Amino acid sequence: MAMTTMERGFKVHVVDDDDSFRTGLTRVLNASGLHAIGYRCAGEFLLSDAASSPGCVVLDVSMPGPSGIELMDALSLRESAPPVIFVTGCTDVQTSVHAMKSGAVDFLTKPVRTDTLLDRVKRAIDLDRERRNARQEVRELRERYESLTSREQSVFLGVIAGALNKQLAVELDTCERTIKTHRARMMTKLRAASLADLVRIARVLGIAPAETLIADEVA
Structure with missing residues (x-):
């Protein structure tokens, strides 16, 4: 699944403590024309400037330190936070409901098909682009009105x-x-x-x- 030039301007942040999964997914995303970056835990992600960068976050639920759900809750407080896709081995219904209510755009369980995940990532990037364009339009219209x-x-x-x-x-x-x-x-x-x-x-x-x-x- 080839990504467009427009999508290459966005980053996919993979936050997962499973080294094999994180490395493999990052490699697949990069091979698809995206700029993917891996993080071992939520803390490492938060220390970067990724929380407000264009793109999306592929996030696990259970990790050392702050959980994926806790990271999702923190991101939901930021206006410019990228969309979140949960990809996890956790099948707990309550957890998935919490994640979706907190603003996650998808909740997928491992193992997940590569083409399915790439499709969801593309949708998340499209959504992030739409949100950012809408916020930019509001800022510009507000400046004109003022x-x-x-x-x-x-x-x-x-x-x-x-x-x-x-x-x-x-x-x-x-x-x-x-x-x-x-x-x-x-x-x-x-x-x-x-x-x-x-x-x-x-x-x-x-x-x-x-x-x-x-x-x-x-x-």
Whole structure:
């Protein structure tokens, strides 16, 4: 199963105290075009800078020191932590449920087919890419929104609430021409071409429409 050039920019961190399994899996992943790194225990992994790097983590449950579950719990507190795939000899249902609730994307039991594991790793990398792209989009949209003047933000809130320019002029105690100017500048700064773009930006940033204007419209 060949990996794409895009996937080669991501790392697969294999955390397992079984030297034979860890070494073998790392070799297979590297042969597939990925950059795989092995760690003997959770502590060794945490001492590296891997906890926030792009890619995914292939993790065992039972290891010396912090267990795989404890490492998963620690990673779940980090916004940019890579997805976790458990590959373990442990078949305890309670453990697998805990792992999935903590945010693991897969829980596989040894022995596992190589093609199955490579497929799950690819899915985890795709998921990590999607999450990172989404977080980057939020950061960029937040920066654009915060670049608006207070008046432009007020116009933005009114527009996504469905207010017309003349209604905004009354609400903001100014003339319609001024509102049009603020609206044009706001659209340019947000790189928005339509009302639909503005509504989507508001949704991504969790911004609610201006309640006063909504109330006036209903009245």
